Amino acid sequence: MTDLDHAPVGLVQLPTQRADSPPKRRSFVPKGVERLIGVAVLFAVWETASRAGWIATDVLAGPSTVLTAGADMLGDGTLINSLWASLQRVLWGLAIGIPLGTGLALVSGLSRLGDNLVDANVQMLRFIPIIALQPLLVVWLGVGETVKISLIVLGVTFPIYVNTSAAMKSLDPRFGELAAVLGLTRRELVRRIVLPAALPGFLVGLRLATAIAWLLLVFAEQINASSGIGYLMTRAQVFFQTDVILVDLITYAVLGLLSDALVRSLDRRLLRWQPGR
């Protein structure tokens, strides 16, 4: 190939690669590792500061102290027992809230009467901050497990309802026409068209719901718990055990991350049919 001797008048040359140009120099460090450098620096500074005594342990424990505390709590079983107690509350909340939200969405999505009865009420109630319901719930239900689970149930129900019913209501009318042309029964229409079309919305709701469930768990466990991660934290607070508090915070974060990953993998599995996946 030969180059043009003269640039054509009135044209601009766009930057392109030349066949003989040397390959771009690449960094030897993978991008993921590069990003960790910042985190490593932060931890190093933190560790140094707490060893040198610049940060008092009852203000913020150093990373190595937190690690030791975590290992101890794992070893004597307190972490596992607390984790199980907390996990149970979230699972109960989801187990009741998901069917409740989905059921309400079906009632309002499948009949006009249901829509009138359910939708306006739910849309009104969902603007009450769930946390603000706590005093009322305590009056009704006391301070046992029921009130903690109820808070989570409420927090789960609304996002499931809102997203599922929105997806049902935005069903492409062309599919309704198709069902009429194919002579689908109402049952088939619901099973083959309405419900699958609502699935993406439901999964968005589910992802929000799990995030909210953990949030409300933290709040519920501060009320009056005698078990669970929140209980560990409250007790550690009394004794200024910042290392234990940090272990609990990390546990919450890991649980949140894991449940989000779980919902996302569910998403991938169930929505393989979607274009662009």
Place this chain on the structure above:
Amino acid sequence: MTTLTHSDSGTVLHPHDNPELTDLTGLAVATRDVRRRFGEREVLRGIDLDLRRGEFTALLGRSGSGKSTILRALAGLDPDAEGEIHVPRQRSVVFQDARLLPWVSVLGNVTLGLDSPDADTSGRDALAEVGLQGHENDWPKTLSGGEAQRAALARALVRSPELLLLDEPFGALDALTRIRMHALVQQLCARHHPTVLMVTHDVDEAVLLADRVLVLTDGVISLDVPVDVPSPRLRSDPSFIRLRSHLLTELGVDESAEGAHPSPLV
């Protein structure tokens, strides 16, 4: 002699006792004075349409002429149409978009709503007939535009329709795919002999495929001509050219102007 109103193969969408509608055996579609208003605008202004069994009719019209409105009325999708409409019970529609359910496999789309035990077998056969064997378990998103439309054809054919309604079925396809689809439709019609009403704005397509061409102008059928082009129909055949220009004139297109000043947009 039976009136269609009482015929066992027919459905009456708008039953009236009309003495004119006697001795109409051999018809797959019969409408009288069908009207449709959208607000102030009357889109259909009295459509009398008889389609003989097995006949392939193309319905031409400019955009907004109401041709899709007729098709939707015949499909039973328009309960607000006025007048009398008689159609067979077994009807299938192919829309301009393939309208496959994205969350159902290709085969599942074809057999959607069929409850006979051999639905799967006939679905596979229909897919093979349109050249989509091997795609049974694919998601619709993996099909090209032409393949999706062929799946839609298979979905229509598997129901053995007496009346096949095609609503600009090739309008969204590229020119090469469209030619292949024309051949496929010709093949399928030769084999199954359904009564076909195809709405299109493509004059060549109408002359190529149909036995009879109707032109809809301002809500009434303004022209009704048989297609007398000998088969195989070639665009270069003098009778093809004659009919084509006749139809274009009826549609208000001036061919000479078109040739003399090619559209600057092309």
